[in-house]
Amino acid sequence: MITVFGINLFALFGQLLVGLINGSFYALLSLGLAIIFGLLKIINFAQGALYMLGAFLALLALKYLGINYWYALILVPIAVGMVGILMERFLIRPIANEDHLYSLLLTFGLALIIQGAFTHTFGSSGLSYSVPEALKGGTRLPFMYLPNYRAWIIVASIVVCFGTWWMIEKTRLGAYLRAGTENPKLMQAFGINVPLMVTLTFGFGVALAGFAGVMAAPVYSVSPDMGSNVLIVVFAIVVIGGMGSIGGAIITGLGMGIIEGLTKYFYPEASNTIIFLVMVVVLLLKPAGLFGKEA
Amino acid sequence: MKTVRKSIASAITTGVIATALSMNSFAVADGKVKLGILADMGGTYADICGKGCVTAAEMAIEDFGGKVLGNKIELVSADSQLKPDIASSIARKWVENEGVDTIGGLVSSAVSGAVSKVNVDNKKITLISGSASNTFTTKTCNPYNVHWTYNVVALANGTVKPMVESGKKNWFFITADYSFGHALESVASKVIKEKGGKVVGHVRAPLGTTDFSSYVLQAQASGADVVALANAGNDTVNALKAATEFGLTEQMDIAGLLVFTQNAQAMDPAVASGMRLTTGFYWDIDDKARDWSQRFEQRHGGIPSMIHAGVYSATTHYLNSVKAVGSDDSDKVIKHMKQTKPDDFFSRNAQLRADGRMVHDMLYVEIKKQSERKNKGDIYNVIKVIPGEEAYNPIQASCNFS
Numbered sequence: 037m038i039t040v041f042g043i044n045l046f047a048l049f050g051q052l053l054v055g056l057i058n059g060s061f062y063a064l065l066s067l068g069l070a071i072i073f074g075l076l077k078i079i080n081f082a083q084g085a086l087y088m089l090g091a092f093l094a095l096l097a098l099k100y101l102g103i104n105y106w107y108a109l110i111l112v113p114i115a116v117g118m119v120g121i122l123m124e125r126f127l128i129r130p131i132a133n134e135d136h137l138y139s140l141l142l143t144f145g146l147a148l149i150i151q152g153a154f155t156h157t158f159g160s161s162g163l164s165y166s167v168p169e170a171l172k173g174g175t176r177l178p179f180m181y182l183p184n185y186r187a188w189i190i191v192a193s194i195v196v197c198f199g200t201w202w203m204i205e206k207t208r209l210g211a212y213l214r215a216g217t218e219n220p221k222l223m224q225a226f227g228i229n230v231p232l233m234v235t236l237t238f239g240f241g242v243a244l245a246g247f248a249g250v251m252a253a254p255v256y257s258v259s260p261d262m263g264s265n266v267l268i269v270v271f272a273i274v275v276i277g278g279m280g281s282i283g284g285a286i287i288t289g290l291g292m293g294i295i296e297g298l299t300k301y302f303y304p305e306a307s308n309t310i311i312f313l314v315m316v317v318v319l320l321l322k323p324a325g326l327f328g329k330e331a
Numbered sequence: 332m333k334t335v336r337k338s339i340a341s342a343i344t345t346g347v348i349a350t351a352l353s354m355n356s357f358a359v360a361d362g363k364v365k366l367g368i369l370a371d372m373g374g375t376y377a378d379i380c381g382k383g384c385v386t387a388a389e390m391a392i393e394d395f396g397g398k399v400l401g402n403k404i405e406l407v408s409a410d411s412q413l414k415p416d417i418a419s420s421i422a423r424k425w426v427e428n429e430g431v432d433t434i435g436g437l438v439s440s441a442v443s444g445a446v447s448k449v450n451v452d453n454k455k456i457t458l459i460s461g462s463a464s465n466t467f468t469t470k471t472c473n474p475y476n477v478h479w480t481y482n483v484v485a486l487a488n489g490t491v492k493p494m495v496e497s498g499k500k501n502w503f504f505i506t507a508d509y510s511f512g513h514a515l516e517s518v519a520s521k522v523i524k525e526k527g528g529k530v531v532g533h534v535r536a537p538l539g540t541t542d543f544s545s546y547v548l549q550a551q552a553s554g555a556d557v558v559a560l561a562n563a564g565n566d567t568v569n570a571l572k573a574a575t576e577f578g579l580t581e582q583m584d585i586a587g588l589l590v591f592t593q594n595a596q597a598m599d600p601a602v603a604s605g606m607r608l609t610t611g612f613y614w615d616i617d618d619k620a621r622d623w624s625q626r627f628e629q630r631h632g633g634i635p636s637m638i639h640a641g642v643y644s645a646t647t648h649y650l651n652s653v654k655a656v657g658s659d660d661s662d663k664v665i666k667h668m669k670q671t672k673p674d675d676f677f678s679r680n681a682q683l684r685a686d687g688r689m690v691h692d693m694l695y696v697e698i699k700k701q702s703e704r705k706n707k708g709d710i711y712n713v714i715k716v717i718p719g720e721e722a723y724n725p726i727q728a729s730c731n732f733s
Contacts, residue, residue, distance in 0.1 A: 050548040058542060152373070159633070160377035162565050164572070164599050174578060180548060181578045255576065256541045257569050257597065261375070265541060300545040305508060307545075308537045 046179035051301040052294055057186050059293020060193035061248055065270040066277065066285040067197055068244035071204070074280030075217045075237050078128060079140040083245050084267030085147035090116050090249020091258045092154060095165050105168035108250050116246025121239040128238070129231070147264070154260035162259030189251055196247065197286045204282055213237060272315045278328020288326060364659050365405040366392070366646065367425045368436040369418055369446060370461075372410035375539060375564045378593040379636040380438035380461040384408075386631045387639045388435060390623075391646035399654050407431065411438075415445035422449040432659050433458055433649060435642055440464035440511045444471060451475050454661045456668075458649060460641035463563070463589060464514040465724065468688040472730035475661060476687040477649075477668065480641030481611040483511070485693050485722040486588050487519040489609025493695070494557060494586060495526040503555035503583075504533035505546050505570055507562035512538075515561040515588055531555045540566060543573035551579055563589045568597050575602040591636045595710045600701040607697045609722075612637035612677055613711050616694065619676035634708040644677035645689070669733070680719055685733035686726045690719035 065087060072080045093112045097103035103111060123146065131138045167185045174183040204210035213233060216223045220230045256262055273292050277284030292311050299310040306313075318326060370384040371377050385408045392404045407425065411418040425431035426449065434450060437443040438461030450457045451473045458477050459467055465482045495502075502523050506512040512535070520530045532553040534546050547570070550558045558579065560570050567587050574580050580602060590608045614624035614634050623643070627635045652667040653659050673681045673689070681691035696711035704710065 044552065047548065047552045050552075051545050054542075054544045054548060057544070155373055155377065159593070160373065160375060160381070160565075162568060162597055164568075164597060166599070167576070174576075180551075183576045183578075185576070186544075255572070257565055257572065259565060261539075262541060265539060297545060304534050304536070304546070304549075308540075 048298075048301050050180035051297040053180065053182065053297075054186075055294040055297020055300070056290065057189055057293070058296060059290035060189050061252060061266070061289075062270060062273050062293050063197050063286045063289030064193050064244055064248040064251070065266065066273045066289045067200060067282065068241040068248075069270060069274050070277070070280055070282050070285035071200070071244070072238055072241035073274070074282060075204075075213055076234055077136060077217075078238070079136055079143070080238075080241070081140060081144040081267070082123070082147040082150065083143075083242070083270070084263030084265075085150040086116055086120065086242050086263070087245040087249045087252070087266070088154065088258075088260060088263035089119065089150060090246030091165070091253040091256075091262060092158070092249075093246070094250040094253045095163055095258050098165070105250070105254070109247070112250045113243040113246040116249070117239040117243030120242025121235055123242075124235050124238040129235075147267075151260050151264060158260065160260060162257035162262075165253040165258055167254040185254060189255070192251065193248075196244070197289075200244070201282050201286060269311055272311050276311075276315050276318045276325055278325025281325065281327040281329075284325060284327025361430060362400050362659060363402045363405070363430060364399050364650070364653055365407065365429070365431045366649075367422070367431040367434040368406065368408040368642070369411045369421060369434055369442065370408065370436040371413050371438050374413045375566075376413065376438045376461070378633070379564065379591045380436055380638040380642070383627075383631050383633070383635065383639045384436040384438075384461070384642045387627065387635070387642040388646050390627065390630070391643045391650065395647060395650045399650055400657065400659065404650070408436075411442045413439050413442060415441045418442040419445040419449055422446045426450060426453045426455045432456070432661070435460060435645060435649075436638075437461050438638065440466070440514070441509065443467065444510075447471065447473065447476055456649065456661050456665055458642075458645045460645055461638045463511050465518065466510075466514065468684075468686045468730055469724075469727050472686055472727070472732075474687075474732040475665060477645065477665070477683065477689065478687055479645040479689045480637055481609075481693070482688070482723070483515040483518045484724045485611070485717075486515065486609050487522045488722050489693050489695055489717050490586055490588055490607065491519045491522045491559070492526060493607075494584070495523055495528040499556040499584060500528040501531045501555045501557070502528060503531055503550045503553045503558045504561050505543065505550060505558060506533055506535050507566055508535040508537050511563070512561050516559075519559060519561065519588060536562070536566070536570075538562075538566065541569055543570040544577060546570070547573045547577045547579050550574075551577065551582065555583060557584045557586050559586045559588055561588050564591070564594060565597075568594050571598055571602060575599070591638070592634055592708075592710065593636055595698055596634075596707065598698070600699070600704070603698045604700040605697060607695065607714065609717070610637050610694050610696055610711075611691070612640040613694055613696060613713060614640075614708065615711070616713060617676075623676045628708075640677045644673060644675050647675060648673040648678075648683070679716075682719070684726055686730035687732070688723060688726070690723045692719050693717040693722040 090112050094108040171185040216230045216233050224230050273288050277288030299307045368385050368388050370380045372381050409421045433456040435458035437459045440462040443459045443462040447457045456475050460479045463483050465484050467476045467478045504516050506516045534549050560567050587608050624635050652664045656663045656667050669683050679692040683689045695714045
């Protein structure tokens with residue numbers, strides 16, 4: 037083993053890589069939140085519950101319909117997105133013109149209801165979902181054994197995250213979206229159906245959570261509280277990155293995963309508080325977040 | 332002037348109410364038996380002691396006949412949310428205002444500690460079934476604590492000892508970072524050292540960790556023979572999952588120090604099969620246990636955990652003693668509970684010691700392979716029965732309340 041300044045480099049690299057994997061999940065989840073908040077100004081507290089829903093749908097689809105992991109990766113986000121669309125259309129839209137607090141409370145309540153229903157139906161112990169056959173096994177790196185599935189998580193999440201960022205920031209569709217939320221009246225005058233666009237955006241943001249849920253099912257225990265556990269951390273990440281900053285959410289998500297990994301090497305007891313510590317420091321120095329625009 | 336009079340009046344009223352309340356707490360033996368079950372209704376431990384603990388107590392009351400001392404036995408239940416402060420205020424309300432005679436269920440050592448404090452102030456019996464820490468019959472023992480089912484000492488003696496004796500000398504701990512995990516780790520480390528083994532490292536993971544991969548990497552780097560999981564519930568399941576994924580299970584043995592049947596069911600049989608552990612109860616051990624467990628399963632919808640069975644057994648023993656002494660006075664009841672031997676499908680060669688520790692035979696079991704399992708609940712092979720005296724620590728002189 038190689039040791040520099042009393043630090044076991046192999047162990048450290050291992051932790052950094054694991055941190056990057058966790059960061060991939062953070063990035064996916066915070067990206068969904070950032071899109072919904074950045075474009076629609078809705079604080080969606082149900083994002084965690086929808087992530088859990090994604091994992092459960094993947095599991096149930098396999099068990100009852102024989103839909104394997106790869107199909108689930110496409111179908112489940114669509115299904116979760118549909119749930120999101122229904123939520124937006126029938127629950128959030130009626131209060132769209134009220135204060136943000138209303139949608140926050142509504143989505144928080146929905147999250148509790150969804151989680152409660154799943155606990156009631158499936159219990160709290162969690163269920164297990166196997167890693168797909170093609171990604172079983174792993175590669176022995178010099179400093180650690182990297183399971184193939186974990187490597188796949190990093191690749192898939194980076195592709196999806198940056199694809200989304202590119203679509204919103206660089207394409208015409210993205211420009212419509214940004215313009216539509218900036219000045220809906222003007223866009224409607226140009227003949228663009230803004231309410232439909234809002235609904236679809238919400239559906240897309242939520243579908244990202246569903247996608248993260250499917251990705252998570254083989255590595256974490258699929259349990260009703262998996263969403264609420266991660267939600268607070270993800271919110272902290274969105275705040276650090278700057279509320280509504282799409283690129284900020286992705287980079288902060290990955291970065292926070294790595295910082296958490298470092299903490300797990302040097303002082304594991306603090307690993308679940310470090311992100312909040314960073315949040316406090318960032319808010320003190322730069323209240324709009326690392327990548328946010330000052331209001 | 333008016334306000335002064337008002338405040339005097341309110342002071343008097345408060346005084347009267349306070350006196351009334353404190354008098355109420357002295358009104359002990361009222362001849363009406365009321366049981367309280369405090370459980371985790373929606374958290375990590377809901378499957379091992381949530382609604383199931385209430386069901387088990389209901390069954391005990393029904394099997395007892397529903398009545399004692401000429402009155403109907405009452406049962407109340409609540410969600411501790413695994414928070415000691417909430418548990419403490421519920422317990423206070425129950426015993427001081429609602430005439431509850433004893434509180435049972437009690438999952439999470441922190442919750443049990445809080446309830447035990449309230450109960451001892453009010454001279455009420457605490458029937459702990461769900462918690463693991465051995466503090467209730469050692470450091471924080473009191474005459475009204477009754478610790479049923481299992482504790483960390485029995486787990487360490489049962490699971491750790493045979494492994495060290497078989498030559499697995501170097502141990503690494505992945506420990507839940509709260510009182511239970513710390514207690515389990517320290518007791519198990521002691522056993523390892525006594526048997527000539529060594530603890531090469533440990534890491535403390537927060538309760539409710541979903542991703543154990545970084546802890547698994549540390550365990551891997553330690554070069555130990557055995558990685559001990561000093562945690563419970565979903566933490567154990569998740570830790571094992573990560574251990575398999577990162578190839579740890581091919582290099583080292585994994586010892587799950589506290590595994591409940593529900594968790595064993597949730598584990599992938601391909602990974603978990605062959606893992607050995609200690610439990611206070613297994614539903615399939617004999618006809619009596621099967622009979623009760625099937626009745627439980629019909630009502631609850633799943634096989635019982637050792638905690639569920641323990642709640643039934645402890646409640647039954649309590650009610651038997653109330654009937655025998657003809658009173659719900661805690662001092663009389665607890666004395667009788669300690670003098671008579673509990674004997675049911677759960678308690679084998681059992682005795683409630685003077686320190687409140689219920690000593691009974693424990694089971695050393697192995698998780699079955701998928702191919703050996705006949706149904707969903709068929710998960711363990713019983714390897715041997717560990718006699719109670721071997722499993723539990725001897726009584727501590729300062730806790731001898733005979």
